[in-house]
Amino acid sequence: MRLKTLFKDRRPFSFASKSTTTTTTTSSSSSPSSTPTSTSAPASPSTSSSASPSALFRRMSIKIQEQLPSKGIQVSAYIAPTVASWGTCSITLSVPGETVVFQSSPPSSRAAPSQQPFFSRAIEVEARNIPSLFDKKGRFSFRVNLALGQNNNNNMLITEQWIDVNAVTGLATGGTMDSIASTPSIFAWVDPEGTTPKRREAVVTYGFYESGPAGQDILPKRHQCYITVSAAGSRWMEDMIPPGSWQANRRFRRLVLPSAHDAGMNSMASSSKLLSKMGGAVVGTLVHDNRIMAEIANAISGPAIALIAPNIIFSLAMTQKDSLDAMLRIGARYFEFRPAYCHAAVRSAMQKGKDGLPDKLYFQHGAIPGMGYDVFLADVVAFLLAHQEEIVVVQLRWDGVPNECVRPSDQDKREYLDQALKKAEDRIVAGNENDLRHATIAELRRDKKRLIMMESVDSLSTYTDQGNATMDGQSIVDAFPRILAENNWRGKAFINIQCQATATNIPKAVAYSVLAAGTTSSCILATKAACDSKTLPWCRDNVLRTCGYDTLVVMMNDFIDGATADVAFQLSKQRLLA
Numbered sequence: 305m306r307l308k309t310l311f312k313d314r315r316p317f318s319f320a321s322k323s324t325t326t327t328t329t330t331s332s333s334s335s336p337s338s339t340p341t342s343t344s345a346p347a348s349p350s351t352s353s354s355a356s357p358s359a360l361f362r363r364m365s366i367k368i369q370e371q372l373p374s375k376g377i378q379v380s381a382y383i384a385p386t387v388a389s390w391g392t393c394s395i396t397l398s399v400p401g402e403t404v405v406f407q408s409s410p411p412s413s414r415a416a417p418s419q420q421p422f423f424s425r426a427i428e429v430e431a432r433n434i435p436s437l438f439d440k441k442g443r444f445s446f447r448v449n450l451a452l453g454q455n456n457n458n459n460m461l462i463t464e465q466w467i468d469v470n471a472v473t474g475l476a477t478g479g480t481m482d483s484i485a486s487t488p489s490i491f492a493w494v495d496p497e498g499t500t501p502k503r504r505e506a507v508v509t510y511g512f513y514e515s516g517p518a519g520q521d522i523l524p525k526r527h528q529c530y531i532t533v534s535a536a537g538s539r540w541m542e543d544m545i546p547p548g549s550w551q552a553n554r555r556f557r558r559l560v561l562p563s564a565h566d567a568g569m570n571s572m573a574s575s576s577k578l579l580s581k582m583g584g585a586v587v588g589t590l591v592h593d594n595r596i597m598a599e600i601a602n603a604i605s606g607p608a609i610a611l612i613a614p615n616i617i618f619s620l621a622m623t624q625k626d627s628l629d630a631m632l633r634i635g636a637r638y639f640e641f642r643p644a645y646c647h648a649a650v651r652s653a654m655q656k657g658k659d660g661l662p663d664k665l666y667f668q669h670g671a672i673p674g675m676g677y678d679v680f681l682a683d684v685v686a687f688l689l690a691h692q693e694e695i696v697v698v699q700l701r702w703d704g705v706p707n708e709c710v711r712p713s714d715q716d717k718r719e720y721l722d723q724a725l726k727k728a729e730d731r732i733v734a735g736n737e738n739d740l741r742h743a744t745i746a747e748l749r750r751d752k753k754r755l756i757m758m759e760s761v762d763s764l765s766t767y768t769d770q771g772n773a774t775m776d777g778q779s780i781v782d783a784f785p786r787i788l789a790e791n792n793w794r795g796k797a798f799i800n801i802q803c804q805a806t807a808t809n810i811p812k813a814v815a816y817s818v819l820a821a822g823t824t825s826s827c828i829l830a831t832k833a834a835c836d837s838k839t840l841p842w843c844r845d846n847v848l849r850t851c852g853y854d855t856l857v858v859m860m861n862d863f864i865d866g867a868t869a870d871v872a873f874q875l876s877k878q879r880l881l882a
Contacts, residue, residue, distance in 0.1 A: 372431035375474045376526035377444055380833040381423040382840075382867035383408040384534035385874075387506055390494060391452040395531055397425070399469075400442040401433030422837055422867070426526065431471035441468040443479070448508050448533055450494055462533070463490045463508050469527065474515065476527055481512040484622070484826060489630050489866075491536055505536035507634055509865040511625070513829045522775065523830050530833040534866030537562070537635025540873055542693035544880070545745050551880050552746040556739075557798070557856040560847065560875040561697065563638040564631045564864035565804050568667025568675035570624035575617050575672055577661050582650050584610030589649050590671045591620060619826050621669040623804075623862045628675070628683045635869030638697045638858045639684075643677040643720075644668045644709040651710075665712055665720065668705045677712075681724035688732055688754050695748055697740060697756045699763075721757065737761050737797055740856065764793040765800040772806040777835030780805065781842050788850040798856035801847070803839035803868065805831035828862055836867060844871045853882045 383393050388408040397404040406423040429442040445466035452458040465487070467479035481487055490508045513528040541559075545551040579586070587610065624631065643665040645651060654660050667674035684696055702711055712720070725732060735743070735753030748754060764787070771783040780803070793799045843859060851857050857875070861868040 372471070374428045374430040374432075374471050375469050377427050377429065377469070377529055378524065378526045378833060379404075379423075379425050379427060379446070379529045379531070380837050381406050381530070382532040382534070382870070383423075384532075384866060384870040386535040386870070387450070387533050390504060390506075391450050391458075393533055394449045394451075395423070395533065396447045396449070397427055398443070398445045398447075399427055399429045399433075401430065402427060422841060424837055429469040429471045434471060440471045441477075442471055443467075444469050444476075444527075444529075445479075446510075446529070446531055448531070450506065450533075452494065460492075460494060462492045462494075462506060465510065465512075467512060474527075476512070476514045481510075481529075484511065484625050484829060487511050487625060489626050489634060491630075491633060505538065506533060507536040507866050508533050509626075509634065509863075509867075511829055511832065511863055513826065513832075515830075523827065524775070524834070528830060528833045530836065530865065532866035532870075534634075534870045536633055537869050537873065538633045539691055539694065540635050540869075541637070541695060541745075542691070544873065544877060545693075547693060547746075547749065552749070553744050554880050555854070556695065556743055556745050556748055557741060557854060558876070558879045559637075559745075560857040560859060560872040560879065561638040562635045562864065562869040562872040563640075563800075563858045563860040564624055564636045565640075565802065565860045565862050566621075566623040566667070566669060566674075567628060567631060567636070567639050567864075568641055568680060569621050569669050569672075570626060570628070570631075570675065572614065572618060572622065574661060574666055574674055574676070575621070576614065578646070578650060578654060578673060579613055579617075581654055581660050584613030586650055587613035587616050589647055591616065617672055619828070621672045621674070622826060623669075623828055625863055628680065629687060631864050632684070632687045632696075634864055634866060635873065636864050637695065638699075638860075639680075640699050640701055641677065641680060642668050642702055642705050643700060643717075644702065644705050644711050646673055646709065647671040647706070648708045648710070665716065668709050670704060671706050671709055677720055678723065681720060682727070684755065685724045685728050685732060689728055692731075692754075693749060695745070695754045695756065697758070699761060700757075700759045702760075725755075741797060758797070761797045762795075763798045763800055764788075764796045765802060767800075767802040767806075769806070772802065772804070774805045775831055775834065777805055777831065777838040780835065781838045784839075784842060784846070785850065790850075790852070793851065793855055796855065798858055799851050800858045800860055801839075801843060801851075802860045803835065803843070804828075804860065804862040805835045832861075832863055836861070836865070840867050840871050844874065847875050848878060848882075853879045 377399070379397055381395050383395065383406065387393050393408045395406040404425055404427055427444070429444060431440045434440050434442050443466050445464060447464040448462040450460045450462060452460060465480045467476050467481040469476050476482070487510055492506050492508075493503055494506050495503050508531065510531045511529070513524070515524050515527050575590075626634070645663065645665060646654060646661065651663065661673070665677035667677065667680070684698065688694060688696060700717070705711070721734060725734065731752060732755055733752045735748060735756040737758045739748060739753050740756050740758065743753070766780075766784060766787045768783060771779045774780060784801070788799070847857060859868055859872045
């Protein structure tokens with residue numbers, strides 16, 4: 305049985321319970337430190353007796369209610385200025401007894417988009433606000449609405465998601481967010497001006513993390529939820545840099561590209577097949593990190609480790625939860641891929657029988673196989689054929705891949721790429737690092753070099769083992785100014801700003817995550833909301849100052865989201881104008 309944290313941070317009890325509504329409204333002219341306003345309205349009359357209780361009963365009730373537990377949820381949200389310009393966008397959070405509304409008004413024409421704040425709020429599922437004496441589950445939900453039209457009279461519900469949280473045990477179960485795999489990004493067409501040619505596509509990216517076990521002091525004690533609402537980025541280069549425009553004559557390196565960190569680790573499909581074929585005992589070979597396995601072995605036996613092998617792999621390696629097509633539609637345009645064959649210890653045995661994995665190149669996270677390289681290239685090419693002004697950059701690299709995973713030969717790499725480009729006929733040609741460094745956007749489009757392929761190029765990454773091994777992102781932000789000094793990136797092909805934490809470098813965090821694993825728990829997802837609330841505002845406010853205007857910048861993140869993409873879009877606009 306899993307133990308869950310009981311987070312007790314209760315407000316003073318009032319015998320007549322209150323239903324509280326808090327509204328935070330912002331436009332792009334608001335400062336990030338704007339103060340929420342709060343109003344309270346009495347809840348419906350008590351369902352017990354309308355008669356006043358005796359003084360003794362009243363005191364006893366107060367004492368009992370004060371001892372009832374609660375479970376906290378930390379919510380981080382972002383509403384993109386572009387979406388705010390279409391109408392009034394609101395994110396409504398709800399738990400028993402409390403409603404919080406994040407709301408964005410259309411931005412002022414004089415206000416800078418960079419002033420748009422991120423939202424953050426802790427909300428509590430309290431046992432005393434749940435009527436049942438025995439079932440102390442309270443529903444946490446969020447709803448995203450966009451009110452369109454001159455008078456906001458066309459109120460469009462984009463999505464509503466929910467999960468039940470037990471105020472006593474802390475467990476989060478049921479609903480639409482009961483597993484990480486069930487929270488894909490949601491795309492919705494909107495019509496802000498009432499005419500079909502003006503239709504725009506919005507995307508809601510979100511995730512829910514079920515917090516760690518009771519008694520631990522590493523993972524968050526509150527559940528974590530992030531929600532972003534932004535304009536979909538299917539055609540962001542076409543919209544920002546129309547063919548024939550002056551912007552198209554700018555060099556490609558002026559852009560800031562959103563990136564999905566380890567995009568090939570968005571599914572357990574390959575690993576599940578391998579475990580099914582080889583058994584859970586092989587997990588030690590795949591993980592290839594003795595520190596983590598030692599932490600887990602200290603808690604449970606070898607046979608038990610084999611039984612939870614899928615949980616170990618999921619907590620360590622799953623860095624994305626959307627399909628590759630969805631990542632591209634959110635706006636990702638830079639990908640790193642580590643293609644290699646499966647570990648030598650399992651490669652031959654894995655191919656036997658109909659249920660084995662094909663012997664081909666896979667994305668390798670350590671020795672954990674993810675997306676097939678052929679599938680990755682085919683999906684990228686299919687996207688580029690459907691979006692003929694977009695440009696995608698792919699870098700092949702092998703850091704962290706053990707020698708036992710055989711790397712592709714030059715012939716392998718040529719054959720995989722040629723096979724993917726065959727479907728494009730002559731409409732897409734592979735570009736290279738020289739094109740990335742020197743070509744204008746118009747030249748890349750003219751020469752059909754909309755898939756730039758590179759291998760282990762000389763670039764600057766902000767990632768460090770120590771700095772990114774964090775639970776709250778502060779060490780990442782603290783390191784940015786030092787790492788991004790001009791003498792570090794001058795002459796490099798590009799700058800890779802890694803916004804994600806690497807909690808997997810904290811063995812105790814991985815062990816806790818694995819041993820308390822549910823379908824909504826992952827130590828990678830545990831850090832996302834906290835880190836994004838620090839790293840993304842820093843990038844928004846400091847990238848132009850620290851990275852200049854003439855070296856390509858990549859903004860990389862786990863579980864690629866609309867806030868990461870939107871900040872990159874805004875920075876690209878500013879760099880093109882400079």
